[in-house]
Structure formats: C-alpha cells, structure tokens
Amino acid sequence: MNQPIDVMSRRIAILGSTGSIGRQALEWLSGESGMSICALGAGNSAELLARQVREHRPQAVGLASEQAAEALREQLPDGVELFSGPGAMCQLIRHTRPDVVLQAVVGAAGLQSTLTAVECGSTLALANKESLVCAGAVVMPAARRAGVAVLPVDSEHAGIFQCLQGAEKKDVRRVIITSSGGALRNLADEQAEKATVEEALNHPTWTMGKKITIDSATLMNKALEIIEAHWLFDLPAERIEVVLHPQSVIHAMVEFRDGSMLAHLASPDMKGPIAYALSYPDRPGRETTAPMDLPALGRLEFQPLTGRFGRAVNLGYEAIRRGGPAGAVLNAANEAAVEAFLQGKIRFGEILTLIETVFRQAEGRESFPDTASQPNEESDTLSTLLSADAWARKKIKQLLTK
Ligand code: MG
Numbered sequence: 300m301n302q303p304i305d306v307m308s309r310r311i312a313i314l315g316s317t318g319s320i321g322r323q324a325l326e327w328l329s330g331e332s333g334m335s336i337c338a339l340g341a342g343n344s345a346e347l348l349a350r351q352v353r354e355h356r357p358q359a360v361g362l363a364s365e366q367a368a369e370a371l372r373e374q375l376p377d378g379v380e381l382f383s384g385p386g387a388m389c390q391l392i393r394h395t396r397p398d399v400v401l402q403a404v405v406g407a408a409g410l411q412s413t414l415t416a417v418e419c420g421s422t423l424a425l426a427n428k429e430s431l432v433c434a435g436a437v438v439m440p441a442a443r444r445a446g447v448a449v450l451p452v453d454s455e456h457a458g459i460f461q462c463l464q465g466a467e468k469k470d471v472r473r474v475i476i477t478s479s480g481g482a483l484r485n486l487a488d489e490q491a492e493k494a495t496v497e498e499a500l501n502h503p504t505w506t507m508g509k510k511i512t513i514d515s516a517t518l519m520n521k522a523l524e525i526i527e528a529h530w531l532f533d534l535p536a537e538r539i540e541v542v543l544h545p546q547s548v549i550h551a552m553v554e555f556r557d558g559s560m561l562a563h564l565a566s567p568d569m570k571g572p573i574a575y576a577l578s579y580p581d582r583p584g585r586e587t588t589a590p591m592d593l594p595a596l597g598r599l600e601f602q603p604l605t606g607r608f609g610r611a612v613n614l615g616y617e618a619i620r621r622g623g624p625a626g627a628v629l630n631a632a633n634e635a636a637v638e639a640f641l642q643g644k645i646r647f648g649e650i651l652t653l654i655e656t657v658f659r660q661a662e663g664r665e666s667f668p669d670t671a672s673q674p675n676e677e678s679d680t681l682s683t684l685l686s687a688d689a690w691a692r693k694k695i696k697q698l699l700t701k
Contacts, residue, residue, distance in 0.1 A: 458563030492648030
C-alpha cells in the first residue's frame with residue numbers, strides 16, 4: 300500500500316539522495332513538518348538507500364545501477380515502487396509527480412532527469428550545475444515555457460538569488476561569486492601540479508562530494524559556476540566576476556548601478572541553500588545552522604585570481620562567449636579529466652592541460668557528427684549538445700592513451 304499523502308504538504312523528490320547534498324537534505328527534512336518525501340533516487344548505493352527508505356518512507360525509489368537495484372529489491376517495504384536502470388530517475392519523477400525535485404545527481408548524467416522534472420512541472424531545486432553548464436540553452440527555455448522555477452542549490456548562486464529578491468535586473472551592475480581557493484590554495488602552481496588525490500580532496504572550509512572537491516581545487520568549479528550564473532540570472536560574461544575569499548563566509552555579492560553592494564554571508568554549510576530552495580518563496584521557518592560569530596571570524600579577505608586559478612576561470616568566460624556547444628565540451632572534458640585523476644591515471648596538473656587541449660580543438664566547431672550519440676527528436680539543440688559532450692569525453696580518452 301502507498302502511504303497516504305497529506306495534501307497540505309509539499310512533496311519532494313531527491314535525486315542523488317545518497318550523495319553529500321542528498322544526505323544533508325534528508326537530515327534537514329526530517330525536522331520539517333510541512334514537507335514529505337515522495338521519491339528517492341541514487342546511483343548504486345543500495346545499502347544506504349535501503350536505510351533512507353526505512354526512515355523516510357517514500358512512495359517510490361530508483362537506482363541507476365540494475366545490479367544495485369536487485370540488492371535493494373529484497374529490502375524494500377511493501378508498496379514502495381522500484382525503478383532501475385539508466386532511465387530510473389526520469390521514471391521516478393513521472394511516477395510520483397513531485398512538487399519539488401531536488402536535483403543532486405553528479406555531472407551531466409543528471410541532464411535527462413532535470414529535463415523530465417521541468418516537463419512534469421516540478422519546481423527544480425538545482426544542485427546539479429552540470430545540467431546548466433552542458434545544456435542551459437535547453438533547460439532554461441523549457442523551464443520558462445513550463446512556468447517552472449529553477450532555484451539554485453549552489454551556495455554562491457543561492458546567495459545571488461537571495462540578494463536579488465525584490466531587485467530589478469536592470470539595476471544590477473555585476474554579480475561577484477567567491478572562491479575559497481580549494482584544497483591546494485596555499486601551494487604554488489609548480490607544487491600543485493604534483494598534488495595527490497588525497498591532498499586535492501582535503502578541502503579547507505567545505506565538506507562535499509569528490510567530484511566537486513577536485514573541481515574546487517582546480518578552480519574549474521568557478522568556471523562552471525560562471526556559466527551556471529549566466530544561465531540562471533541571464534547575465535553576460537562581463538557582468539559575472541570571481542574573487543578569492545579564503546574564509547568562505549561571503550558566498551556572493553550583487554552590485555547595483557547606484558553603487559550599493561549586497562553580500563550574502565552564511566556559514567559554509569549546504570543545509571542553508573538546500574533549506575532555502577525547498578522552502579521558497581518562504582524562508583525556512585526554523586534554525587538551520589548555528590549563529591555566526593563575527594568577532595571570532597575576525598576579518599574577511601579578498602584576493603584576485605592569478606596563475607592556474609585565472610587559467611581555469613577564463614575557460615568559463617570563454618565558454619559563455621563562444622556559446623553553442625562550448626559549455627557542453629568544457630563540462631564533459633572536465634568530468635572525464637577529473638575521473639582520470641581520481642583513478643590515478645593523470646597528475647593533478649594535467650587535469651587543466653587536458654581540458655584546455657580539448658576545449659581548443661572544439662573551437663569553431665558547431666556540430667560533432669562523428670559521435671555515436673543518438674539524434675534527439677525533441678530538440679536539435681539538445682542533440683548537438685549531447686554529441687559535443689560525447690565527443691569531448693572521447694577526445695580525453697584518446698589523449699589518455701597517447
Ligand atoms: Mg558553489
């Protein structure tokens with residue numbers, strides 16, 4: 300039997316529920332009375348998902364791995380629907396029709412389910428920036444057509460979004476996102492080149508998943524976030540800036556034409572952005588993080604981006620200026636290079652070099668017909684972007700075997 304649904308409560312689906320964002324969202328939601336969890340989806344963590352199901356009693360669950368789904372099947376309570384395989388996240392959304400989808404799948408793998416959420420009219424709480432970096436040109440128009448709100452669950456963008464409440468876009472001069480500098484921020488470029496996986500995963504201020512922690516160390520996370528801001532707030536590259544801010548207390552600033560600047564300050568804790576997006580347009584009604592102790596913080600510092608940091612961020616600006624498939628190429632090259640680094644196939648310094656090589660090879664290309672990806676009937680643009688994604692991954696693979 301499906302559990303009865305309280306008609307007054309907001310029904311939430313969490314895709315990527317066993318990852319860092321998903322786990323923090325469930326922790327926050329367990330103290331929240333006005334919301335219920337209708338669906339949980341994950342990649343292959345059957346054990347953890349089974350525990351989450353026992354605790355949160357969703358109507359349906361999904362696992363991308365067929366093998367993991369078999370392991371989960373025996374542990375599911377009666378009446379909980381199970382979807383498995385590559386289309387599991389999309390089926391989960393279509394079956395449960397959530398009010399809000401918290402999209403926390405890692406990488407461009409989340410794109411199809413992002414589009415399904417929009418198609419089903421679910422509000423999108425988007426922690427998966429790669430969906431926008433790869434296919435903002437498809438996701439944002441689709442959301443506008445469907446009247447679906449896309450709410451950022453990325454600390455910097457959640458900060459910008461909050462500073463923009465009640466503001467008019469014509470009054471905005473620029474937005475500024477901050478970067479902690481990542482795990483290797485105190486190393487010179489030559490030392491960082493040789494950093495181990497362990498060193499690159501040791502983030503000074505944030506606790507996050509592996510992929511994004513490596514992205515933070517290379518600063519590719521900021522390159523992706525510039526593109527994310529471009530799509531979310533409809534801003535050109537020259538009105539999005541990045542500044543190093545080692546304390547990770549200010550997440551973003553919005554400067555208005557009259558010279559006023561609003562800053563968003565919060566503890567470096569993703570529960571804040573998660574709670575805000577799930578509660579929107581209200582503010583979360585209860586305390587989410589501990590109060591900030593300003594005197595204990597002492598001072599807030601800002602520095603310009605230099606050396607390898609500037610190199611990475613410039614790729615983000617370049618992708619916006621090139622337009623078309625550039626974001627898809629950049630994102631896919633990054634995903635493939637980070638995976639190679641995590642598998643010990645390349646040195647830290649080679650991540651950026653590989654991405655730059657593939658990004659340069661893609662310059663001026665509008666289509667990527669030599670790939671195996673299927674044409675998509677719904678959208679030529681989406682087909683092109685998926686082909687570009689596949690092409691960039693193939694190029695990285697070829698470079699790795701040389
Ligand atoms: Mg961020």
